[in-house]
Amino acid sequence: MKLYANEVSSATSRVKIALALKGLAVETEPVTIFGEAAESRQARYRAINPQGLVPALQTDTGELITQSLAIIEYLDERYRTPPLLPADPEDRAFARAIALSIAAEIHALLPPRVAARLSTIPGMDAEGVAAWARHWVDVGFCAIEERLAARRTGRFVVGDVPTVADIYLFPQAIGAGRMGFDVAQRWPHIAAIVAALHDVPAFALNAPAPRT
Numbered sequence: 001m002k003l004y005a006n007e008v009s010s011a012t013s014r015v016k017i018a019l020a021l022k023g024l025a026v027e028t029e030p031v032t033i034f035g036e037a038a039e040s041r042q043a044r045y046r047a048i049n050p051q052g053l054v055p056a057l058q059t060d061t062g063e064l065i066t067q068s069l070a071i072i073e074y075l076d077e078r079y080r081t082p083p084l085l086p087a088d089p090e091d092r093a094f095a096r097a098i099a100l101s102i103a104a105e106i107h108a109l110l111p112p113r114v115a116a117r118l119s120t121i122p123g124m125d126a127e128g129v130a131a132w133a134r135h136w137v138d139v140g141f142c143a144i145e146e147r148l149a150a151r152r153t154g155r156f157v158v159g160d161v162p163t164v165a166d167i168y169l170f171p172q173a174i175g176a177g178r179m180g181f182d183v184a185q186r187w188p189h190i191a192a193i194v195a196a197l198h199d200v201p202a203f204a205l206n207a208p209a210p211r212t
């Protein structure tokens with residue numbers, strides 16, 4: 001398998017964490033994602049993934065899978081151990097809900113292409129783009145924190161075994177810290193989970209790199 005990836009991308013981090021939890025080693029091809037000259041914008045990569053996004057996984061049969069959640073569920077269905085979704089149906093739904101609240105309601109509003117589009121709006125400067133991103137992280141994480149406060153019973157999002165919910169929460173929380181949020185003060189349940197995940201090598205070794 002080959003993973004098209006970017007080390008700064010939190011979506012790439014999710015898939016790398018899932019691969020590490022499964023004990024899978026894959027070929028990785030780096031794809032730059034920032035600026036007009038980014039490889040993700042170029043025809044060569046668009047011929048591979050018309051969305052121009054990372055990550056993308058080419059399977060050993062040649063199939064291309066895009067979108068981190070689809071990739072992670074593919075890996076979980078093909079390589080069953082350890083499972084990335086809880087066995088209990090309600091726990092499973094909760095883990096998916098947390099993952100989707102990050103993928104669809106927070107991260108979807110933050111990528112470079114969104115920031116680039118916002119910057120073309122008259123009167124929108126870099127500070128305004130940063131404020132936009134901080135707003136949606138704050139709104140999304142406040143909602144997740146409330147859900148965790150009402151339901152969390154173990155070290156991680158669902159009990160004491162990492163699931164797809166933790167895979168999504170970990171890189172997004174690291175990103176929030178880099179944006180200037182005091183995660184521990186603002187969202188104590190999220191901070192406690194992320195601290196515990198830092199002790200899991202699959203997470204600690206595959207955190208998103210800071211943007212330079």
